[in-house]
Amino acid sequence: MKEMIDVMITEAAIQKRIEELAEEISHDYHGLTLSLICVLKGGVIFLSDLSRKLAVDVEMDFMDVSSYGSDTVSSGIVRIDKDLARPITGKHVLLIEDILDTGQTLSRLIRHLTAQNPASLKVCTLLDKPERRVAQDVVPEYIGFTIPDNFVVGYGLDYAQKYRQLPYIGAVRFEK
Ligand code: IMP
Ligand code: MG
Numbered sequence: 001m002k003e004m005i006d007v008m009i010t011e012a013a014i015q016k017r018i019e020e021l022a023e024e025i026s027h028d029y030h031g032l033t034l035s036l037i038c039v040l041k042g043g044v045i046f047l048s049d050l051s052r053k054l055a056v057d058v059e060m061d062f063m064d065v066s067s068y069g070s071d072t073v074s075s076g077i078v079r080i081d082k083d084l085a086r087p088i089t090g091k092h093v094l095l096i097e098d099i100l101d102t103g104q105t106l107s108r109l110i111r112h113l114t115a116q117n118p119a120s121l122k123v124c125t126l127l128d129k130p131e132r133r134v135a136q137d138v139v140p141e142y143i144g145f146t147i148p149d150n151f152v153v154g155y156g157l158d159y160a161q162k163y164r165q166l167p168y169i170g171a172v173r174f175e176k
Contacts, residue, residue: 005153005163005170009145014155014168015049017144021124022053025094025142033057035091035118039109040064040082041164042098045156046126050096061085065105078108093118098156099127103135110138127152127169
């Protein structure tokens with residue numbers, strides 16, 4: 001089966017929305033140092049574009065998680081493959097994610113990070129697929145785009161590790 005990619009959100013639309021988000025975040029964290037925690041690998045492109053538009057002091061750290069399951073459906077069992085390099089106790093933390101789907105990944109991460117007593121902990125996700133939410137406790141403070149329940153790739157998101165470098169978000173369509 002060959003997959004085709006239909007453009008869903010253009011590069012220009014993503015960049016415009018990132019400017020808006022950066023302005024909002026810079027306003028909300030005015031005078032503070034913000035600890036950006038990027039969820040690898042999908043969040044890395046969003047982190048690099050968003051962080052360069054922020055007008056506040058920024059620190060960065062990275063976590064890697066994996067959830068068992070097939071290519072397009074996550075199982076709900078989330079394993080932490082790489083933890084933070086430095087503690088976040090007393091820091092203002094913003095978790096940077098590519099997409100919020102069932103919410104199970106972020107729910108697990110939020111529990112893990114809250115245990116370190118950050119000063120604050122909020123979530124910024126480029127994409128939100130609310131139709132698929134299972135973990136109702138995950139409420140992102142900043143959302144780039146709310147999208148329908150399509151499997152999407154590009155701008156950090158992959159299908160079987162492919163397409164992360166696309167500058168736009170595309171919906172995957174399978175052809176026989
Ligand atoms: P959740 O735990 O179900 O919220 O899944 C979140 C993770 O699943 C994301 O960080 C992505 O890595 C992956 N994911 C969910 N939906 C998609 C999609 O449409 N395309 C690519 N990856 C996705
Ligand atoms: Mg991810």
